[in-house]
Amino acid sequence: MQPFHLTATGFNINYLPQYIAHRHGFFSEQGLDVITTIPTPWDGVLDALADGSADMALGGIWVPSMYRDRVQNYTVFAQIANRCPLALLRRTSCKEFGLADVAKATVLMKSIGGASVGLFFKMLLRENDIDPRYVDFIQDLDGLMLGNLFQGGMGDFFVTDYLSARAIAARNPDVSIAMEMVTQGEVPWSVYYRETSTITQELRDAQKRFCIGLNQGIEWVLRHDAESFKDEIAELFPKVPVDVAVDVVNCFRRNGMWTTATIPPKAFDRWQQGLTDARFVKQPLAYESIVDDWPAKEAQAVAKAR
Structure with missing residues (x-):
């Protein structure tokens, strides 16, 4: 069994198919012993890549994007989350809601743990012709x-992860x-990457096998209503009411x-425009400049051949 070390920025419900792939033996079927560590603070994932203690990192694609040609080049080879896992909470005293209501309002928005929350929500506002400068944010x-x-x-309003939002709304x-x-809409929210200069064909083969197992985890979750494996969900997320977690998974x-491990180019381009507008990158990166989709596409080919 080949050890394959993953360093992740957190333990999140939108990573569920990866956890299922591990628990159900889909990675071990590919000869991989996937070992996961979660550093504190989260940016320790970059240290783990640098010192060789991790074979890949899991987190937002905004990190390898903003580091590109500035600090360190990273290559992204797969995704796990194909959508944004956030929610917007409001007060029930407001009977109607339109996104334009956010203008000139005060929005609480968590930021500890990374920039993705603010990046996506402000991009969404701009896409709907709402200038984020007219919104008062509390996010530190x-x-x-x-x-x-x-x-x-x-x-x-309060922008937070969907699981927390459901838990808050359920009790309040x-x-x-x-x-x-x-x-x-689609964005490559959570992706797997490592330092570009350290990638070998042998490593790409391991990435391909990882993607095969990950795709099996995705397929398994998509085939099963969350109610049918709620005991497993409860074991993974014991601090959340199981009925809330089940509803989130089904949503x-x-x-x-969850779709496949392959990053859709259009979704990538959308997110790059958001990163550009936020000044994280000078201009949108080309897909091929940062994404090596060979492992994920080879894994898809294997799945089709089954």
């Missing part, structure tokens, strides 16, 4: 603190979900959170 605190403050009366009748961002299943 962690999600738990902001969640408590929002429920206590601070701000008009004064707030409700205004928008599920999984419905707001993600319905709305294209």
Whole structure:
């Protein structure tokens, strides 16, 4: 069995097919012993790649994008999350909602753990002709603190991960979900990558086998209603009411959170434009300059041949 070390920026419900692939032996069937570590703080994933203790990192594609030709070049070879896993909470006293209501409002938005939350929400505003400069953001605190403050009366809206949003709305009748961002189009939200200079054909072969197992995990989740494996979900996410977690998983299943390990070029281009508008990159990166889709496409070919 070949050890294959993964360093991840967190433990998230939108990574579920990877956890299923590990628990159900799909990676081991490919001769891979996938070992996962989650450093604190999250940017320790870059240290793990640099010192060779990890074979790949899992996190937002904005990191390898902004580092490109500035600090270190990374190559992305697969994705796990094909959509944004956030939600927008509002107060139930507001009977109607349109995204334009966010203009001139105060939005709480967690930022500890990375920039993806702000990047996506502000991109979504710009795509809907809403200038983020006309929104008051409070985003320099962690999600738990902001969640408590929002429920206590601070701000008009709260952007957080969908699982937390559902849990808050389930126990607090004064707030409700205004928008599920999984419905707001494709982006390569969470991807696997490593330092470009360290990639060999032998490693690409291991990446291909990883993608085969990952695709099997995705296919398995898409075939099974979350209610049918709620005990497994409860084991993975014991701090969340299981009925809430089941609903979130089924929402993600319905709305294209998980497709295949291959990154769609159009979704990549959309996210690159968002990163450019946020000044994270000078101009949108070309797909081929940062993505090596050979492992994921080879894995798809294997799946079709089965």
